[in-house]
Amino acid sequence: MNLNKVIADAFLEIADGIQTGSFGKTKKVALTTLGSEHGEATLVEGAKLAKKLYPQLNIVLIGSANDSGLETIEVSSEDEMYKVMEEKLDSKEIGACVTMHYNFPIGVSTVGRVVTPAHGKEMFIATTTGTSSAQRVEAMVKNAVYGVIAAKASGIEKPTVGILNVDGARSVEKVLVELQAKGYDIAFGESQRSDGGRVLRGNDLLLGTVDVVVTDTLTGNILMKMFSSFTSGGQYEVSGYGYGPGVGEGYERNVLILSRASGAPVIANALKYAHEIANNDITEIAKAEFKKLNALKWMDLIPKPVEKKAAQEEVVPQPDKVVVTGSISGIDIMELEDAVQLLWKNGIYAESGMGCTGPIVLVPEDRVSECQQILVKAGFAAGEGDIC
Incomplete structure (x- = not known):
């Protein structure tokens, strides 16, 4: 027995227990390894890097046989890979899984996490894949809540929120301010531009002005790609934590998304993100947030689309x-x-x-x-x- 290794592992477990509040119960996180544009070896490399950078991670690979030294569940196709992933998540054998493609139900979307270039600050982008709602303002209001949930599950006790200046931003701001006035504990950040305000500009994204940036999913997806692969010319994502976990009311599968262009550094960080949200129990955090919001009848605050009858419009x-x-x-x-x-x-x-x-x-x-x-x-x- 390597006594030094045993002692080191024990200290790592204690440190992880302090961070997550779950001594001796660190949940496994999985990574599917089939389907990358850069080949399966890049996924395995990312998993090995994650274990090197974050030794407390208990990583399981779902894919082909490999020489990584990590626990591996061998599968022969992507269909089998996703089936195994869902079975392991539903049985709680794994706490979260990082994968490159997944179809979420309407109402669920993912919260990405990037590193901003001005100060190297981490920032959550809500949201980046999936569809929170077919109605734009409702979707972005939900995105704000999803972002808060993901940030809290990553260890930020009271994340600050800002709304990107896209279509619908002012309507979303109005709803969130009303929610705050009704008693929902949401902390707004402030734009660094001279006129300030809760609505953010491009400068604020680069500066990492807030913890959570609220936007529509398509814009969020573009932002993820820009932040993660700008220095590589777009073919290889080198920075950030990936497109994040799917969040939505009543949704309990901790599936985190990567791009098929994600490189090893992003894969490693995505596994860390998965470890955090699983061991901090994002499901329970989400339940608590939605319980408070439903008590405030938050969906009643969403403006309903007005149907105009052209023939009766006042001139x-x-x-x-x-x-x-x-x-x-x-x-x-x-x-x-x-x-x-x-x-x-x-x-x-x-x-x-x-x-x-x-x-x-x-x-x-x-x-x-x-x-x-x-x-x-x-x-x-x-x-x-x-x-x-």
Whole structure:
């Protein structure tokens, strides 16, 4: 018996127990090794690197026979590989599995994790694959919650949240602020740009301004690819933790996604991510979050799409055109023309536009405050003027 190794392993187990609160019960994490664009050897290399960097990981490979020295469940096809993966997850023989492709049900999407270039800070991107909802604002509100759950399961007690300035951002902000006012404990971050705010710009992504960035899944997927493979020219993902675990209400399979272009460093980090969410019990964290949200009737806060009947639409006459050098930001792009029409109804000439922070309403310079009051009273999230 190698006494030094026994002692070292014992200390590692203690350290892991302090981190996860599960002394002696470290859950196994699996990695499927068939299907990579870089070949099975890259997956095995990533698993070996993970074990070297994070010795506390208990790794199981599901794929072909190999000489890694790691426990391996041999399979002969991808179909068999996924079948074994699901059986091991459902039987709790493994706590989580990292794989390269998986079909999640509607309502479940994955939370990616990257390392930002400005300060080397880790940041969660919510979300990166899957579909949280067919309705955009609802999907992004859910994404915010999914991001918080994944961050908490990775050891961040109170993650800060920001919303990327994409279509629907202002509507999502409004819902999340209402949730906070109703008692949901969500911590907002602040943009590092001079005008601040909860809505983030591209600069904030590079800086890692917040712990969790909320966006739509397609944008999140693109961001993952940019963060992970920018330095390699796009063919080999070298940075970050992969596209992350699938999260959704009632969903209990801890499946984490990699790209087929992921390289060994990303694979290693993805296994660490899997270890954290499994041993910190992301399922229980999710249950607790959804229990609080359902008690607050959070889905009732989501704005319902309004069906317009063209034949019955009110025709609002345009006021006399005047110079509009004042600007009001904070209006969601989906509501921009409605905001302009409302000001026209009030006899104020206005135009829609696009500024550095996104959609803006252009109004007479001397009537900015008056216009803001009209828009806020009508339920639009009108903010300050646009600042680049």
